[in-house]
Amino acid sequence: MTDLVLETRSLNKCFGALKATDAVSITLNPGEIHAIIGPNGAGKSTLIGQISGALPPDSGSVLLNGQDVTTLPPPARARLGLARTFQISQLAMEDTVLQNACLGALGASGKPWRFFRPALSNSALRDAAERALERVGLLEHAATRTAELSHGQRRQLEVAIALSLSPRAFVMDEPMAGLGTEGSATMTRFLDELRREAPILLVEHDMDAVFALADRISVLVYGRIIASGTVDEIRKDQAVREAYLGDAE
Numbered sequence: 001m002t003d004l005v006l007e008t009r010s011l012n013k014c015f016g017a018l019k020a021t022d023a024v025s026i027t028l029n030p031g032e033i034h035a036i037i038g039p040n041g042a043g044k045s046t047l048i049g050q051i052s053g054a055l056p057p058d059s060g061s062v063l064l065n066g067q068d069v070t071t072l073p074p075p076a077r078a079r080l081g082l083a084r085t086f087q088i089s090q091l092a093m094e095d096t097v098l099q100n101a102c103l104g105a106l107g108a109s110g111k112p113w114r115f116f117r118p119a120l121s122n123s124a125l126r127d128a129a130e131r132a133l134e135r136v137g138l139l140e141h142a143a144t145r146t147a148e149l150s151h152g153q154r155r156q157l158e159v160a161i162a163l164s165l166s167p168r169a170f171v172m173d174e175p176m177a178g179l180g181t182e183g184s185a186t187m188t189r190f191l192d193e194l195r196r197e198a199p200i201l202l203v204e205h206d207m208d209a210v211f212a213l214a215d216r217i218s219v220l221v222y223g224r225i226i227a228s229g230t231v232d233e234i235r236k237d238q239a240v241r242e243a244y245l246g247d248a249e
């Protein structure tokens with residue numbers, strides 16, 4: 001029996017001759033935030049795609065709470081508690097905030113959202129969505145058209161969608177993107193609390209947020225993990241500084 005919430009074992013994915021992920025093995029422990037950082041094109045999105053199930057690996061495996069989920073499609077992984085934050089582009093802009101917040105639970109059902117629109121009258125689903133909105137501070141906007149939300153509020157809504165799944169692990173793809181200084185600080189405080197609910201695998205370019213939040217950082221360069229360690233270890237790592245942080249400090 002393992003305590004690991006999420007684990008990848010030697011994930012490989014090639015696009016033609018390009019190795020987008022090259023034997024990537026990472027773990028996520030209960031209660032932690034594990035950040036994955038790396039330059040553009042390092043393979044971070046490819047890794048997340050393989051973890052969420054959107055992209056089949058060429059080889060290697062993905063385990064969720066010790067269960068091999070490598071061949072399961074994204075909705076099945078979501079039902080097992082893997083919550084990937086939805087990208088803003090997947091929000092239905094003409095629908096209300098509450099309707100979007102129901103997405104997570106509906107997504108977990110594996111059925112297309114539009115098909116299930118009447119499910120808003122499902123009170124269990126609605127309650128879960130409202131609780132999630134309350135957690136992220138958006139409940140007062142439940143009836144607002146999503147298009148009217150600010151960028152930062154849309155980011156909060158993405159997290160609410162993930163939360164409505166009662167997840168056992170979060171996988172977040174750049175939650176700070178486009179938030180500005182104040183928005184990033186608010187999101188950082190929120191993620192700091194959220195880790196108590198479920199651990200977070202965090203792909204993020206915002207180094208202030210990463211250094212403030214991460215228990216562990218893994219550095220991906222050209223598809224390979226070149227270093228993994230605490231914030232201090234990564235800051236001091238010469239190979240990391242040369243490959244990535246050197247021009248960011």
Ligand SMILES: Nc1ncnc2c1ncn2[C@@H]1O[C@H](COP(=O)(O)OP(=O)(O)OP(=O)(O)O)[C@@H](O)[C@H]1O
Nearest residue numbers: 015018019020038039040041042043044045046047
């Ligand atoms: N569907 C695809 N077909 C061909 N090449 C791809 C495909 N998806 C990604 N790549 C290539 O794989 C490499 C890794 O891309 P990926 O998007 O995973 O990097 P990333 O670290 O997420 O980058 P960024 O920080 O810019 O989002 C890049 O060289 C990219 O051009």
